[in-house]
Amino acid sequence: MNLSTPFKQHHLFMKTLKQLILVTGITLLFGGFPISAQTPEGNLDDLPDDPQQMRTWACNNGDNQIEVEAKDVNYWKPIIETDGWQCNEQIKPIAQSDVKLSCDPYDVIGNLTIVWLNGEQKQQQMQNWMTQLTSQPGMICRMSNEGTWGELEDIQP
Secondary structure (H helix, E strand, C coil): CCCHHHHHHHHHHHHHHHHHHHHHHHHHHHHCCCCCCCCCCCCHHHCCCCCCCCEEEEEEECCEEEEEEECCHHHHHHHHHCCCCEEEEECCCCCCCCEEEEEEECCCCCCEEEEEEECCCHHHHHHHHHHHHHCCCCEEEEEEEECCCCCEEEECC
């Protein structure tokens, strides 16, 4: 009589039983609950105004155009709009540009980004804003200019 045959049959039966129990458990656990996306109730325009959320503005001064992405208007709006720029809040994300100015208070990262879209004297104007913004207590600014070959050069105030 071969003892290994019943042992192998028992082992195969137990392995199959464990797999069946596992598949049944997973099916009961995940198959019994409907999957649905979480959506806010009501109108999306009625969502609360979160001060930590970045907002975007399109600004014009004649033929010159910039976009500003910021959490707080108090850092940048008084400086830019006194230079004759008209800024309107928009919903679309900030555009990409070859000249970008980024500023952060020492305790907040990603607070303010200004990108130059169109117009003349971008380097001079962005440098002027950078100087004014860095004069605010605790404000750190960086300006990058993507050169002809795609390299980024940091410009310090």
